[in-house]
Amino acid sequence: KAGVTQTPRYLIKTRGQQVTLSCSPISGHRSVSWYQQTPGQGLQFLFEYFSETQRNKGNFPGRFSGRQFSNSRSEMNVSTLELGDSALYLCASSPPGTTFAGELFFGEGSRLTVL
Amino acid sequence: AQTVTQSQPEMSVQEAETVTLSCTYDTSENNYYLFWYKQPPSRQMILVIRQEAYKQQNATENRFSVNFQKAAKSFSLKISDSQLGDTAMYFCAFISSNTGKLIFGQGTTLQVKP
Numbered sequence: 001k002a003g004v005t006q007t008p009r010y011l012i013k014t015r016g017q018q019v020t021l022s023c024s025p026i027s028g029h030r031s032v033s034w035y036q037q038t039p040g041q042g043l044q045f046l047f048e049y050f051s052e053t054q055r056n057k058g059n060f061p062g063r064f065s066g067r068q069f070s071n072s073r074s075e076m077n078v079s080t081l082e083l084g085d086s087a088l089y090l091c092a093s094s095p096p097g098t099t100f101a102g103e104l105f106f107g108e109g110s111r112l113t114v115l
Numbered sequence: 116a117q118t119v120t121q122s123q124p125e126m127s128v129q130e131a132e133t134v135t136l137s138c139t140y141d142t143s144e145n146n147y148y149l150f151w152y153k154q155p156p157s158r159q160m161i162l163v164i165r166q167e168a169y170k171q172q173n174a175t176e177n178r179f180s181v182n183f184q185k186a187a188k189s190f191s192l193k194i195s196d197s198q199l200g201d202t203a204m205y206f207c208a209f210i211s212s213n214t215g216k217l218i219f220g221q222g223t224t225l226q227v228k229p
Contacts, residue, residue, distance in 0.1 A: 003159075033217070043206060043219035056215045090160065104152075104217065106160040 004107035025093030032074040121220035138207030
């Protein structure tokens, strides 16, 4: 069974641009969550989607948004990029019925550098 | 607010020895789960071990075990017979059934030395 796939793996953007990151969960997983990982702030929860609906949201500004499609694939978008948005963005999916038990399967992440 | 604290930014251990990573958390809830995740260098994060708060028995997975002290809100990870492949950053994490948000500690970088 294929794991969680994130694309692109690496990307470089400049301040003010926007970026879209993609995540394909493990087949059969309907919950997808996103995390931002930085050396200073550590791992922070962005949002979680289940069956195309945002179920939970972290404390990030409105520039950070996401969506989920009917095939459970998810995208997150960051608009008007700032230098502080440079981070590793991790996507995780979880099997049905286990979301609150935290059975997360992580992708390798998308490393965003903002210049 | 729910928080997770890992007070040891870095640790090292000799191969085959035992090491304990510390974690404390703060919550007013009763129904929650605690986890240890492992993030090897340049590789994806994987679940090491999980503990349900309502279970008194400490979870064990092969060489990995936890010491769960609910009253003290402490959740330490013991790695026995450390192996070179255990070198990684370890994150303690908490999730409550009310919020559904996984909250991570800052992480502990563990190096296993030959």
